[in-house]
Amino acid sequence: MSLIWFVEQPLWYLSATVFVVGVLWRLFALVALGKKEDLSVARGSAGGGAVRAVLLHFIPHGGFFSKTFFHFLAGYAFHLGLFVLLLFAAPHVTFIDERILGVGWTPLPRWAFILTAEIAFAGLIFLWARRISDPVQRQISDADDHAGTWLTFIAMLTGCLALQESNDALRIIHMLSVEVWLIYFPFSRLMHAFTWVLSRGNMGAVFGRRGVTP
Amino acid sequence: MSAQKAIDALAGQIDSTVASYLEACIHCGQCAEACHFYQVTGDPKYTPTYKMRPIDRVYRRDKAPFSGLMKAIGLAPDELTMQDLEDWSELLYDTCTLCGRCTLVCPMGIDIATVVRKSRAGLVAAGMVPEGLLAAAERAVEQGSPLIKPGVLEKVVAKQSAEVGIPIELDKKGVDYLVILSAMEILNFYEVIGALAKIFKQAGISWTISTTAFEATNIGYQMGSPDIARTLVQRIVDSAEELGVKYVISPECGHAYTALNWDGPNMTGKRHSFKVIHILELLEQLRRDGRVKTKGLDGRRITYHDPCQISRRGGVIDEPRSLIDQISSNFVEMRNHGAANICCGGGGGVSSNPRAEGLRIKAFACKKEQIDELGGVEALVTSCANCRNVLEEAIDEFEMDLPVVGLTELVAMYLDEGEKKPAARKRRKKAA
Ligand code: SF4
Numbered sequence: 032m033s034l035i036w037f038v039e040q041p042l043w044y045l046s047a048t049v050f051v052v053g054v055l056w057r058l059f060a061l062v063a064l065g066k067k068e069d070l071s072v073a074r075g076s077a078g079g080g081a082v083r084a085v086l087l088h089f090i091p092h093g094g095f096f097s098k099t100f101f102h103f104l105a106g107y108a109f110h111l112g113l114f115v116l117l118l119f120a121a122p123h124v125t126f127i128d129e130r131i132l133g134v135g136w137t138p139l140p141r142w143a144f145i146l147t148a149e150i151a152f153a154g155l156i157f158l159w160a161r162r163i164s165d166p167v168q169r170q171i172s173d174a175d176d177h178a179g180t181w182l183t184f185i186a187m188l189t190g191c192l193a194l195q196e197s198n199d200a201l202r203i204i205h206m207l208s209v210e211v212w213l214i215y216f217p218f219s220r221l222m223h224a225f226t227w228v229l230s231r232g233n234m235g236a237v238f239g240r241r242g243v244t245p
Numbered sequence: 246m247s248a249q250k251a252i253d254a255l256a257g258q259i260d261s262t263v264a265s266y267l268e269a270c271i272h273c274g275q276c277a278e279a280c281h282f283y284q285v286t287g288d289p290k291y292t293p294t295y296k297m298r299p300i301d302r303v304y305r306r307d308k309a310p311f312s313g314l315m316k317a318i319g320l321a322p323d324e325l326t327m328q329d330l331e332d333w334s335e336l337l338y339d340t341c342t343l344c345g346r347c348t349l350v351c352p353m354g355i356d357i358a359t360v361v362r363k364s365r366a367g368l369v370a371a372g373m374v375p376e377g378l379l380a381a382a383e384r385a386v387e388q389g390s391p392l393i394k395p396g397v398l399e400k401v402v403a404k405q406s407a408e409v410g411i412p413i414e415l416d417k418k419g420v421d422y423l424v425i426l427s428a429m430e431i432l433n434f435y436e437v438i439g440a441l442a443k444i445f446k447q448a449g450i451s452w453t454i455s456t457t458a459f460e461a462t463n464i465g466y467q468m469g470s471p472d473i474a475r476t477l478v479q480r481i482v483d484s485a486e487e488l489g490v491k492y493v494i495s496p497e498c499g500h501a502y503t504a505l506n507w508d509g510p511n512m513t514g515k516r517h518s519f520k521v522i523h524i525l526e527l528l529e530q531l532r533r534d535g536r537v538k539t540k541g542l543d544g545r546r547i548t549y550h551d552p553c554q555i556s557r558r559g560g561v562i563d564e565p566r567s568l569i570d571q572i573s574s575n576f577v578e579m580r581n582h583g584a585a586n587i588c589c590g591g592g593g594g595v596s597s598n599p600r601a602e603g604l605r606i607k608a609f610a611c612k613k614e615q616i617d618e619l620g621g622v623e624a625l626v627t628s629c630a631n632c633r634n635v636l637e638e639a640i641d642e643f644e645m646d647l648p649v650v651g652l653t654e655l656v657a658m659y660l661d662e663g664e665k666k667p668a669a670r671k672r673r674k675k676a677a
Pocket residue numbers: 279280281282292293296340341342343344345346347348357358361588
């Protein structure tokens with residue numbers, strides 16, 4: 032049993048299973064907490080409000096754009112960059128084709144990969160730098176926030192190092208870091224990748240009934 | 246006393262909606278930009294999400310998915326202590342007006358105000374409600390109002406009735422509308438009663454005020470006591486049912502509207518047998534139907550302060566503007582008006598909490614900036630007696646010269662009463 036085999040086979044399946052089952056369970060358990068029927072007379076639609084809130088909060092509204100521009104820029108740079116890398120980096124497309132979906136698509140050319148990676152890294156580094164330097168963020172951050180950031184950073188960094196797929200060791204380090212990230216994900220605040228819809232939607236539904244979307 | 250009661254009370258407040266908020270917070274801190282208490286102090290502890298910390302700890306320790314596993318491996322947060330609760334008492338009661346402005350800026354759309362209000366239930370269970378609020382709640386339960394002693398309402402109504410020359414019958418059965426009032430209106434802004442009499446006479450509306458359930462303010466709702474909140478809502482419900490009214494008119498009071506209309510039926514566990522209508526909704530409806538006619542225009546440069554619970558959290562945003570347009574020739578809007586407006590600084594029970602007074606006055610600086618940007622404003626119109634009182638106090642403290650006017654009274658001033666001229670405008674004196 033080689034380390035390569037272990038990381039590529041059982042550990043991969045284990046981490047993927049923990050991720051999928053953990054995320055589904057966490058979401059299910061959250062929704063299963065339930066809520067009471069709202070007995071007030073609605074002025075507007077809860078569903079409409081939920082959709083409006085989900086869309087509206089993609090951009091800060093209410094006059095805060097200039098005050099939160101840093102978060103907006105760094106946040107989108109990192110998240111969009113990460114999604115593009117995740118779905119369009121050439122080794123990922125191959126991996127998705129061969130190991131997950133059985134279909135592939137046109138990957139990013141190398142120059143676009145490098146550009147996207149730089150944007151994503153810049154976003155993540157700026158977000159983290161702010162977390163450790165801004166008094167507000169220092170006050171409210173906890174170990175989970177830092178762990179999530181670092182695991183993501185390491186997964187991205189090892190991914191870049193392994194880009195050429197010429198070096199097995201680098202590729203395995205990347206895969207191992209991703210597997211740790213996948214196992215950590217359902218137990219952490221990385222879950223915000225899914226819970227944002229519930230949070231925005233629930234708030235929007237409450238206020239949609241009142242005829243307003245804050 | 247152990248913290249267990251508080252922990253249980255907090256756990257009892259967490260449903261799937263609250264849990265989704267607690268789960269989604271990414272600790273980005275953007276909500277601080279929206280909170281007047283952080284803005285005027287620059288103190289990071291006033292960051293809105295930090296106010297959710299106690300309930301978040303209870304959630305992650307006892308209720309969240311995988312909390313058992315986290316506890317087993319020593320990664321769950323520490324159990325709340327009485328000291329924690331004491332530390333958060335100021336954050337939850339003194340420095341959150343439940344204004345909900347932080348929701349606007351939050352990328353996750355978290356309704357922090359609701360979580361803060363629910364978190365107060367933990368402090369109620371721990372016996373850590375600020376003295377002023379607790380005393381007000383006790384008076385509300387025992388004498389029917391936090392500020393109005395028995396017999397005062399009758400005198401005030403009789404005086405207003407005589408002043409406008411219109412009979413006002415109390416406890417009258419079989420009328421369509423039951424008017425409830427906030428204590429602040431009865432005490433400080435009683436002209437609104439005469440104003441309503443004039444408007445309703447013109448509109449041909451049958452109405453009454455109950456001597457047992459006249460108080461709209463729900464101090465139990467503000468302090469986070471589900472029991473007291475329910476008792477106070479039930480009192481209005483019982484009275485409305487006994488009098489057989491079709492509508493209860495929610496007055497110019499912010500949280501009264503939320504407590505009775507939006508959360509009231511959820512507290513009593515029963516749909517209201519009557520419809521709650523906000524006074525601004527009713528006035529606008531009457532104006533549109535041609536049942537209330539105005540004459541003349543107020544030429545002063547006026548602007549409108551949106552009470553948070555009525556606009557951002559209540560959805561009554563267009564009605565006041567439509568009414569003001571009808572009676573003003575010089576109406577100007579503040580930047581970020583409507584759903585994004587800045588709080589007066591004293592909602593959510595903060596104005597009933599003497600401990601919070603210093604910060605409350607300080608927090609007005611945000612509102613002041615919003616008003617000053619317009620330049621030359623001659624009157625500030627609003628539709629919440631609590632906002633009005635808080636604004637008047639702060640305006641005095643900041644040595645500004647700016648009358649604050651209730652919208653219902655303003656409409657009544659310009660009522661088309663045939664030959665009669667609109668009543669003279671006067672700046673009311675602040676009650677001692
Ligand atoms: S609801 Fe208003 S007062 Fe409370 S934390 Fe949010 S912005 Fe601050």
